[in-house]
Every structure is written in structure tokens, then in C-alpha cells.
Amino acid sequence: MSGTLYGLGVGPGDPGLLTLKAHAILRAVPVIAYIRAKRKTGEGESLARAIAAPHLPGGQVEIPFDIPMSSDPRVGQAVFDERMPRVAAHLEAGRDVAVLCEGDPLFHGSFISFMDRLSGDFPVTVVAGISSINAAAARVGLALATRNQAFGAIPATLDESRLESLLAGGDGAAIIKLGRHLAKVRAVIDRLGLTARAFYVERVTQEGEVGRALGDLAADFAAPYFSMILIAPETPDAGRRYE
Amino acid sequence: MSGTLYGLGVGPGDPGLLTLKAHAILRAVPVIAYIRAKRKTGEGESLARAIAAPHLPGGQVEIPFDIPMSSDPRVGQAVFDERMPRVAAHLEAGRDVAVLCEGDPLFHGSFISFMDRLSGDFPVTVVAGISSINAAAARVGLALATRNQAFGAIPATLDESRLESLLAGGDGAAIIKLGRHLAKVRAVIDRLGLTARAFYVERVTQEGEVGRALGDLAADFAAPYFSMILIAPETPDAGRRYE
Numbered sequence: 149m150s151g152t153l154y155g156l157g158v159g160p161g162d163p164g165l166l167t168l169k170a171h172a173i174l175r176a177v178p179v180i181a182y183i184r185a186k187r188k189t190g191e192g193e194s195l196a197r198a199i200a201a202p203h204l205p206g207g208q209v210e211i212p213f214d215i216p217m218s219s220d221p222r223v224g225q226a227v228f229d230e231r232m233p234r235v236a237a238h239l240e241a242g243r244d245v246a247v248l249c250e251g252d253p254l255f256h257g258s259f260i261s262f263m264d265r266l267s268g269d270f271p272v273t274v275v276a277g278i279s280s281i282n283a284a285a286a287r288v289g290l291a292l293a294t295r296n297q298a299f300g301a302i303p304a305t306l307d308e309s310r311l312e313s314l315l316a317g318g319d320g321a322a323i324i325k326l327g328r329h330l331a332k333v334r335a336v337i338d339r340l341g342l343t344a345r346a347f348y349v350e351r352v353t354q355e356g357e358v359g360r361a362l363g364d365l366a367a368d369f370a371a372p373y374f375s376m377i378l379i380a381p382e383t384p385d386a387g388r389r390y391e
Numbered sequence: 392m393s394g395t396l397y398g399l400g401v402g403p404g405d406p407g408l409l410t411l412k413a414h415a416i417l418r419a420v421p422v423i424a425y426i427r428a429k430r431k432t433g434e435g436e437s438l439a440r441a442i443a444a445p446h447l448p449g450g451q452v453e454i455p456f457d458i459p460m461s462s463d464p465r466v467g468q469a470v471f472d473e474r475m476p477r478v479a480a481h482l483e484a485g486r487d488v489a490v491l492c493e494g495d496p497l498f499h500g501s502f503i504s505f506m507d508r509l510s511g512d513f514p515v516t517v518v519a520g521i522s523s524i525n526a527a528a529a530r531v532g533l534a535l536a537t538r539n540q541a542f543g544a545i546p547a548t549l550d551e552s553r554l555e556s557l558l559a560g561g562d563g564a565a566i567i568k569l570g571r572h573l574a575k576v577r578a579v580i581d582r583l584g585l586t587a588r589a590f591y592v593e594r595v596t597q598e599g600e601v602g603r604a605l606g607d608l609a610a611d612f613a614a615p616y617f618s619m620i621l622i623a624p625e626t627p628d629a630g631r632r633y634e
Contacts (some may be wrong), residue, residue, distance in 0.1 A: 155529075157525075157529075159410070160396075162412070162417070163411075163455075164410060164411045164412035165410050165412060165518075165519065166406060166410065166411055167408050167409065167410055167411075167521065168406070168407045168408070168409055168411065168414060169405070169407035171409060171411060174409070178604070198452075200405055200601065204554075204562055204634070221630070233599070252525045252528075252535075253529070253532045254528040254532075254533065255488070255528070255531060255534075255535045255536060255542070256537055256538075257523065257534075257537075259533045260440075263532065263534075272532065273573070274528075274529035274530075274532060275529060276408065276521045276525040276526045276528070276529040278410065278519045278520070278521060279522075279525060282400075282495045282497070282498065282520070282522060283519045283520040285495075285497040285517075285519070286400075286495075286496070286497060286517035286518060286519040287517075289497075289498075289506065289510065289515065289517060290497065291497045291498075291503045291506075291545065292495075292497055292498045293498060293499055293546075294499055294503050295499075296546050296548050296549055296600070297542065298543060298544065298545045298546065298549070298557055299498070299541040299544040300541060300542070300543045300561065301536065301541065301543075302541045303536075303538070303539050303540070304539070305539050306539055313560060314541055314560060314561065317556060317557060317560050318543065318557065332531075343437075346393065359579075372421050380541070
């Protein structure tokens with residue numbers, strides 16, 4: 149009988165934001181796999197493994213996927229091609245393998261690549277994780293949406309006109325993966341008159357977390373990849389109802 | 392010293408989807424509060440309390456907010472006006488109060504009403520919860536978004552033209568709170584040619600969970616309030632990259 153491939157959401161950074169279910173699976177699986185951002189020098193780091201670290205029982209087999217940061221899709225594909233057979237071999241031998249995923253496995257998560265390649269041959273179970281967006285809202289104390297409000301999660305990598313139409317059409321929003329796109333995103337937010345409702349959050353629940361009003365950031369502020377801007381929806385009518 | 396008001400996300404239904412952090416707070420607080428849907432006869436039910444029940448240590452004070460289902464906002468307001476002083480009194484006396492919230496406290500959650508009324512006077516800590524959307528994606532095995540894809544969470548209560556423009560503008564989507572709006576939503580999805588990418592999920596991770604392709608539902612299918620339609624984004628290019 150083959151093992152199960154688990155996609156385990158480990159949340160945005162705080163190890164306390166793992167679910168009880170993910171925690172139990174993490175304690176029990178003999179094999180874990182995770183993406184590790186390969187650096188030019190040294191071994192690189194895996195945020196997902198760092199989040200899970202306090203909960204690891206020890207003794208498990210580890211399969212890191214060392215993927216260099218690159219805009220060329222073929223670079224990552226080559227690593228997946230090389231490493232995936234190791235994952236498959238454990239599953240074939242009846243051993244469960246848990247892929248550790250920052251945030252939620254199926255929302256901008258690398259687990260999608262594992263699922264696409266292995267779900268035809270092995271049983272797959274996904275355990276949802278706390279997304280960085282929900283964690284950021286909790287830290288800032290900002291309601292993402294209520295009543296009849298629409299909410300959008302929008303990558304900062306989109307071009308200005310697409311960003312503008314997505315932001316103009318919705319109510320609350322999170323603009324994720326800011327990095328070098330911050331200046332472009334700020335220009336769109338300013339143009340739409342949304343700056344007063346915009347909050348910047350960096351490395352939520354991780355070491356070095358930053359949270360502040362977007363208007364308070366210097367014009368040349370440098371945002372890392374793990375950062376976002378939350379746009380609060382307009383305050384709903386005074387008379388809220390239970391929905 | 393006053394107590395802390397906690398907004399505790401307890402997830403969509405499965406008690407295993409509580410976070411370790413929410414679990415620890417739940418075990419420690421002397422007072423819990425929760426919304427209970429008031430019925431015409433009998434006591435009504437609280438989904439949030441039912442999710443938390445296996446983890447409750449016993450002996451805590453409970454403050455149910457019995458709110459009749461009504462489209463009139465004043466009905467719920469009256470209950471909040473009457474009950475909130477009990478919550479405030481515990482906080483004033485230095486006792487922590489945890490408000491149990493289905494899914495995530497700040498995403499279409501009634502915790503927003505607690506926060507608005509009490510955050511001026513007492514410290515508030517929000518613990519993010521697994522949203523039903525992430526849980527539904529996990530159950531269906533559907534990627535919500537990846538790479539440059541935008542994702543929208545859209546209430547089914549919006550009118551047809553707004554639904555259509557929000558769905559046409561994004562990539563992946565979840566249309567939530569279907570209830571009596573299902574037929575309207577299906578018409579929009581059909582018109583946009585999205586039916587083949589649409590999955591219906593009802594009571595995710597709860598007793599009586601249903602998940603199936605939207606096209607397989609009978610034309611007169613009756614959806615409850617706790618149901619949604621996930622729209623899968625178009626399959627991204629074959630060459631995915633790690634982001």
C-alpha cells in the first residue's frame with residue numbers, strides 16, 4: 149500500500165499558527181520535503197522548515213528542494229525533475245511524505261507542483277494553512293470584508309492598468325509579493341485615493357515583522373518579497389447585521 | 392489590569408483545523424462568547440461553539456449572543472447592545488474573554504462588531520483562523536491562485552452585473568454565502584463560460600459536507616448559507632516557477 153502525500157500548510161511564520169491537524173501529521177510522518185531558496189553561497193533557507201522546526205520529533209528523512217531564485221521557469225523545473233523521484237520512491241515504499249508549505253498549500257504555494265506531478269499515482273491530502281493575508285489582518289486589526297463586500301488578493305507583479313482595474317472593482321484587498329513592485333503599487337493606490345485606507349505589512353508573525361500605514365513609508369522604502377499592502381474596505385453602514 | 396478580548400478563529404468546521412495558538416487560549420480563558428443563531432423554537436445553535444467543544448476544558452463562563460436570522464440590521468444590534476456590557480464587565484474585572492469565530496475573525500466575521508465596540512477600552516488580540524475558502528480548496532484539491540493570478544472572494548448577495556464584472560476581471564474566485572442566490576450565480580458563471588472550472592462545496596469539513604462539479608448539480612438544487620462555488624483559475628503555463 150502506497151504512502152500518502154500530504155500538503156501541510158504551516159502558516160505565515162509563527163509556529164503557533166500551525167493547525168492541530170498539521171501538527172499531528174508533522175509529528176507522525178517519516179519523510180518531510182520542502183523548498184529551500186538556494187543562494188549563491190551557502191546552503192539557503194527554508195521558511196517552511198523553520199516554522200515547523202519546533203514541532204519536528206527528530207529522526208525524519210528530509211528532502212530539500214534547493215531552488216535558485218530565478219525568473220526562468222526552467223530553473224525550478226530542473227530541480228523538481230531531479231528530486232521528485234525521491235519523493236515518489238518513499239510513497240511507493242508505503243511511507244507518508246509531508247510537503248511543508250508556508251501559508252496555505254493551494255494559495256500561491258509550491259505544493260501545486262507536487263500535486264500536479266504525483267496526484268495521479270498516490271493519494272494526496274491537503275491540510276489548509278493560515279494565509280499571510282489573514283495573519284496580517286489579525287496583526288493590523290483590519291476587517292478584510294464583511295456583509296456584501298468583495299475581497300481581492302492581487303499579485304503586485306501585474307501591470308499598472310490591471311492592478312488599477314482590480315483595485316477599483318473590489319472593496320477590501322491584499323496586494324501581495326511587493327518586492328521591487330512597491331513604487332508602482334503605491335502610484336496606483338494614490339491615484340485611486342486609497343492611501344488613507346492602506347496598511348503595509350512585512351514578514352507577518354516572523355522575526356523582523358513590520359506593520360504601518362502606507363502613507364508613513366519613505367518614498368524609497370525597500371520592500372522584501374514577503375510583504376503586502378492591505379486595503380481596508382470602506383467602513384460599512386453603522387447598522388451591521390449578523391450574516 | 393483589564394482582561395484581553397480575544398478574537399479566536401476556530402476554522403470552518405473540523406476541530407483539527409484550530410491553530411495551536413487558538414487552542415492554547417481556548418484552554419486558558421475563563422470566559423467565552425459566541426453568536427448563536429436564534430430559531431423560532433428552541434435554543435438555536437452555535438457552529439463556532441460546536442467546533443470548539445472538544446477542546447473546552449469545562450467550567451468557563453459562557454456568554455451566548457442569540458441573534459435571530461434577519462435582514463434587518465437593527466435586530467442584531469439590539470442583541471449586541473444588550474449583551475456587550477456583560478463582556479465588558481468581565482474584561483474590566485481583569486478576566487480574558489475569547490470570542491469564538493467560525494473561519495477567520497476578520498473575514499466576514501461577527502468579531503468585527505466586538506472589535507468596533509470594545510477595542511477603544513480594552514486590549515484586543517486576534518488569532519487568525521482557517522477560512523472556509525482555503526479549507527474548500529484543500530478538500531477539492533484545487534489551486535486558488537499561483538504566479539501572477541488574482542483571486543477574489545465574492546459574496547453571492549451582489550447583483551448580477553457586479554458579480555459578472557468581478558468574475559470577469561479576476562482569475563480564481565470563491566463565491567460565498569450562496570443560499571437562495573445560487574440560480575443567479577449559476578447564470579452568471581454559465582454566461583462567462585466558467586462552468587467547467589466551477590466546483591460547488593457545501594458545509595466544508597462539517598457533518599454533511601458536499602463537494603462536486605457545479606455542472607452536476609440539478610437545476611433546482613437548494614444551497615444552504617454555508618456553501619460556496621470555487622472557480623479554478625486557468626491552468627498556468629506548463630513551465631511553473633518557484634515564487
